Amino acid sequence: MSAVCRFAPSTTGPAHLGTLAAALLAWLDARSRGARLVLRLEDLDPDRCRPAFARAIEEDLAWLGLDFDERVEQHTRRAHHEAAMDRLEAVGALYPCSTTREEVRAIGRRAPDGGFAYDNRARGRALPPGGWRASVEPIRARLPDGVFRPVDEGGLDLSQEPAVAMGDPVVRRRDGAFSYQLAVVVDDGAAGVTRVVRGRDIAPSTATQAALQALLGLPAPVYRHHLLLLEERGGKLAKTHGAARGAALASSAPALTGTLACCVGLRDRPDPCTPAELLREFDWSRVTTADRVVSLRDGSLKLTTSGR
Template sequence: MAPSPPDVCRFAPSTTGQAHLGTLTAALLCWLDARARGARLLLRLEDLDPDRCRPEHARSILDDLTWLGLDWDATVEQRALAPQHEAALDHLAAQGALYPCTASREDLRALGRRAPDGGFAYDNRSRGRPLPPGGWRASRDPLRVALPAGTFSPADEGGLDLSQDPSLALGDPVVRRRDGAIAYQLAVVVDDAAAHVTRIVRGRDIAPSTATQAALQTLLGLPTPRYRHHLLLLEARGGKLAKTHLSPRGATLGLTAPRLCGQLAWCVGLLPEPEDCTPADLLRTFDWTRVTPVDQVVSWQDGKLHATPADG
């Protein structure tokens, strides 16, 4: 029997701002997982948002990841996959699953039903609305896709329950925005399939979207990768770190790469105490059983990273 092909993994930061400590932590865990299992590892720079994505952010993120000691087997710019995105919309339109929708964020907020991702759920009110005579390309409205009803249960290696009926829990997702940009939920499943991704390691803030992505994979006839969702780094007020929090290489921190790598490794449980190290050093003993499942509230004081369990 021929050996199974190696896994294909990816790290996919958006280029809407610079990397921060949460970005580097997620990249480090993804890199360690992939390298520990001999997988092919891709860096996908998600750059579809025409209003917020900038080439200088993409360069900065790549520089920061390289500075930390991470490497990639290939780098992909998401916008280069536009033909696959359009083909997916053609496929969904041929199934009669695409429809235009004018519901605004204010409309969803007025409905008052919270979704598992913290936003407001959509009530599928425009299902059945036809596309214009010219098809989806002629629509000036955002496009949504009618998801199949029923529960989807993608597996999570960390034990999270990802079971959900996404058509009810969140509602039909937008797949093309009003400005013509392909929306995240469609792009991520198309991009992963195009790169033959078999394994996805990412923060658990994305976990509520996984069933929606599994539903889209079913509609498009695409495989569902295996998932592992890991802890998040949170700011003191409880939200996850954003692009504006603790940029790693600027005056905010000013540490050497080994010093910061050791601080991050300690924060997630891979080291008992902070000590200078490289990702390659951590690879020798990497195991997910050593990574804490508990989100960490972090702050930077006196040149050191301080972390406390979010549930503590």
């Protein structure tokens, strides 16, 4: 079976250097092994996602020289997400839960992703007559007990007992939107994704996704979690840190590609280049494993290694 990879940006803002570095690495990984590459625009959040952001991200990817074999808008897959909810209900894995984020925070138990773990306090509750569709409350999925061990090609230990470490995840929000954790599993399965290349910030969620894959009878892909690009204050570069084309050194696509290659360790200097040129010499052994602090000032690039 041929490999299938995907790049799945959220459409909550314009692309920034971190977005495009992740896209470049996913593209290089897929094209270096002749894999099919899917662009999935993750646009389920009605409060934050905007079509204009999705268009801008696509334009930046094309401008950079990254191509894809398939394009999917996640919101169009609602029927598939509903079918997955039906399967979870059929195996008795769904329950309503109105525990607020503030109440979860008050429990005071930290989760591996830096947030707070839910203590599964509502696990004994039953769905109302009419099932999950009839509930006006958020719906959680009761995860299987035990340790899950997803495979990370880079050697990252993803082993975790997600039902304890993270707690049962919300799979449908109060406003009716389906959660990232459910949709990512369902959509990866439907696309036949065999490889997932993504940032290390998502790694703590991988065992939860493996547990949902087990509940839904879906195969588990192989993962590779790569470095993050950080701002000078230490946080991950985010949509609020500016559009990629507005950044210094982005006067041309080759200039920005060279900057990205330098950020992730594929080149020693941010000299202009194209994704196709990087592909000829791409190997994961050349990608730095340490997070990088990125500073773009006065038209120059400064990189330091994070202490994380």
